[in-house]
Amino acid sequence: xxxxxxxxxxxxxxxxxxxxxxxxxxxxxxxxxxxxxxxxxxxxxxxxxxxxxxxxxxxxxxxxxxxxxxxxxxxxxxxxxxxxxxxxxxxxxxxxxxxxxxxxxxxxxxxxxxxxxxxxxxxxxxxxxxxxxxxxxxxxxxxxxxxxxxxxxxxxxxxxxxxxxx
Numbered sequence: 001x002x003x004x005x006x007x008x009x010x011x012x013x014x015x016x017x018x019x020x021x022x023x024x025x026x027x028x029x030x031x032x033x034x035x036x037x038x039x040x041x042x043x044x045x046x047x048x049x050x051x052x053x054x055x056x057x058x059x060x061x062x063x064x065x066x067x068x069x070x071x072x073x074x075x076x077x078x079x080x081x082x083x084x085x086x087x088x089x090x091x092x093x094x095x096x097x098x099x100x101x102x103x104x105x106x107x108x109x110x111x112x113x114x115x116x117x118x119x120x121x122x123x124x125x126x127x128x129x130x131x132x133x134x135x136x137x138x139x140x141x142x143x144x145x146x147x148x149x150x151x152x153x154x155x156x157x158x159x160x161x162x163x164x165x166x
Contacts, residue, residue, distance in 0.1 A: 041131070048132055048148075050103035051124060052139065055153035058083075058110075058122055059138070061096035062155035068093055076118035076155060080110075104128065104148050113152060121154035 061083040066074055068086065077083055086093040101108045104126035113121035126148040135142045138157045145151060 044128075045131055047103040048130060051148060051151065054100035054103060055122070055151065056138070057096060057100060059153045059155060059157055062119065062121070064093075064095040066155060068095075076115070076120050078117055078119070080112075080119065080122075102126070111149070113154065120156075121152050123150070123152040124148040 058080075062076060065077050065083055065086060068089070077086075080099055083096040084094060084099065086095060099108055102110055102124045104124045109125055110122040111125055112119050113123065128148055129146055130148055130151070133143070133146075139151075141154075141157065142151050
């Protein structure tokens, strides 16, 4: 049994450690939320770059297909698969290495721009807002656009920003 002056007194700092732990958890939560926003923005910018790369590959493949004059006539493909395996001539031509998925949707669900039955361009289905707003070269036609679906990769686009719609 205790005797003396302190026998009946309790600690008065019992809740201070708990309060500090709550503040630490709240601060870690705020830091994690900020890191999540940075990660999301970085991932979206990477997908933007992938979209520009894939679109440029399709644009070049459409131009190559049209320029090949295989079979006697200049024409655009009826299907994207024709860019992989062009059998209009004696020698099989491959204008594209593979069919690229839309980086913004993660699927091969491009919106095809056609002239009659032929594909002359494509764009993403994504209606998300884009980060990138200023473009040069063959993408200069995208200046002023706000959504990925407005980035239309037309065959015959020129480097002067006119878009070169066939």
